[in-house]
Structure formats: structure tokens, C-alpha cells
Amino acid sequence: MDQIMMGTFLAKKRKEKNMTQAALAERLGVTNKTISKWETGKCMPDYSVIELLCKELEITVAELLDGEEKTDKSVRVYDDTQILELLKRTQNLENQRTSLYGMILIIIGLAFLAIHFNIGGSNIRDFVSGVLLGLSIFEMLVGLYILSRGLGRQKKY
Numbered sequence: 001m002d003q004i005m006m007g008t009f010l011a012k013k014r015k016e017k018n019m020t021q022a023a024l025a026e027r028l029g030v031t032n033k034t035i036s037k038w039e040t041g042k043c044m045p046d047y048s049v050i051e052l053l054c055k056e057l058e059i060t061v062a063e064l065l066d067g068e069e070k071t072d073k074s075v076r077v078y079d080d081t082q083i084l085e086l087l088k089r090t091q092n093l094e095n096q097r098t099s100l101y102g103m104i105l106i107i108i109g110l111a112f113l114a115i116h117f118n119i120g121g122s123n124i125r126d127f128v129s130g131v132l133l134g135l136s137i138f139e140m141l142v143g144l145y146i147l148s149r150g151l152g153r154q155k156k157y
Contacts, residue, residue: 004041005067102147109139
């Protein structure tokens, strides 16, 4: 699956339908900048809009992912439902990975916090203790942010 090839194919099919990026975006409920990113290969459509996108452009999911129209000589046999389910699972796994990174950062932050309480007594130790406290707070905040983003995406699907 080549994102640039898929984007070129999307642009071609959109233009064949005499649609602007803004018109397609409105039908899909996304922004025209999102359509532009798809067509330039900077990112891929979310699985939740792929089915509607294919319907609007009158193509199959397999054609979209291949970046070319199906021909009589094609030996590809794809089931759109299976492809969409696979995309959904892949995105869910990516979101779980993101949530895991957030949890790891929180745990590391808690470890730094625990170490912070056990260090102290001299100027250098107090300095190290303060740095560890700052790192622990920073890592826990970043971890919470990443965790909330991952969980937010999971709820959306």
C-alpha cells in the first residue's frame, strides 16, 4: 500500500467526478485540508470514513488501497468488509500502543517521585532531588496527556 499512489488515485477519481476538495470534504464531514493531505500522501483516511469515501468516488476499498482501478486481468480478491475490519483493528492497536506509552511515562514519573523522597541532605543531593521532582511531574503530565489522547481515540471508534 503506497500512500502517494493512493493519494494520486484519490485526486484522479475526485476530479473525474468534477468535485472540489471542499465538496468532497463536506460530504465526508472532514476538512478540505484533510482531503489535501490524503491526496498528497501525507496521511491516510481514517477507517471510519473509508467506506463513505469509496461510495462517493464509486470505487472499492481494494481499489483505494491499491491506488489503481481493478482490471479484468487483476487477480486480487478482496472483501471490503474484511479490509475495513483489518483497518479498524490496526488503528485500535495503534491507539492502545499510544495509551501504553502514556502509562509507561506515568510509571517512570512515579519512580522518579519515589527516588526524589529518598534523596536529600546536602546541597548536591537537594539539587538532584529537585531535578527528579521536576522530571517526575513533567513525565506524569506528558503521560496523562498521551494516555488521554489514546483513550479518546479508542472511544471514538
